[in-house]
Amino acid sequence: MNVEPQSLENLISEFASLPGIGLKTARRLAYHMLSRKKGDVERFADSLMQAAEKVHPCPRCHAFTDEDICPTCRAREGAKSICVVEKNSDILPFERSSVHKGLYFVLGGVISPLDGIGPEALHLPQLVERIKAENIEELVLALGSSPEADSTALMIDRMLAGVNVKRTRLARGIPMGSDLEFIDEVTMLRAFEGRVSL
């Protein structure tokens, strides 16, 4: 006998639609929600709606914001370096380590023909336009290390032919605290190729 009411089943499948949440976890979360006070559930539902309504991409850098222009673009107007990331959440580690004092630009993905993501699906023309319009001096590419990221970097490099902007990418090598024994081949290859003099 199916002992779960329809509305509970619906909630389970909504949770199960989230990335990394399997059916068992979804069921646990849904049962948990029902054991909460109704006010708690309302607050959860409301924060979902609020976030969906208020948060939108910044028109300048495409990062999530609930203002006209995102705080970074506003506070750092006139900065001469721009860090290009694939997705919104990639900005956080930069700000956490306070390593980059300049602007950001969220591409919204990397070129991936197999997934049907061509150059036109990303914000590449806007990036080039911004670099020209704001006289950006350095472009730091921080796109991960997949083949797709590499070809996206190449595409950006080509689109900027003739534009006077220094182009860099994040260093690749051994991460802090890791045991050399467990480093994969590609990381080791890149760390060795990129070795620097003492």
Added chain:
Amino acid sequence: MNVEPQSLENLISEFASLPGIGLKTARRLAYHMLSRKKGDVERFADSLMQAAEKVHPCPRCHAFTDEDICPTCRAREGAKSICVVEKNSDILPFERSSVHKGLYFVLGGVISPLDGIGPEALHLPQLVERIKAENIEELVLALGSSPEADSTALMIDRMLAGVNVKRTRLARGIPMGSDLEFIDEVTMLRAFEGRVSL
């Protein structure tokens, strides 16, 4: 600089309030929600509200239901055995294996003085009343194997003193498919104590 809008932060902390969801996963889920279509987010929020509004405990067995009486209590009215579980989701494995054809009763927890859960917080009087009123012949206790579950079982046994009902509990022993090498001491102790003749 804090690059996350307030409404996004709120959504992250709502997700992080769920059991087993840490801050990193909560952030991933919140960013994922924002990358979805607005209609999808609305449907999620709506299913939360629907579940919270429609689902309530069955007045007879305290299982979650969206009807006056839950389907199990309705379909199996007059059944003479009742299976007592700690929480709602514990009913599922019984129904999945179709092993129990009788009624259920959700206690809503086990007695745990350290967490401030005394006998009065559970539905013990209603359980005793139902067993008497419906002339239940067998009570199957399925309360897990913690010391709290054991003392709850003892309490139920005492409250039923003088009531003519057979009381059983689930067998304890080696689960299917497990390697004896990795069985913990308590399970082994119980499996050995409960050995049966071939």
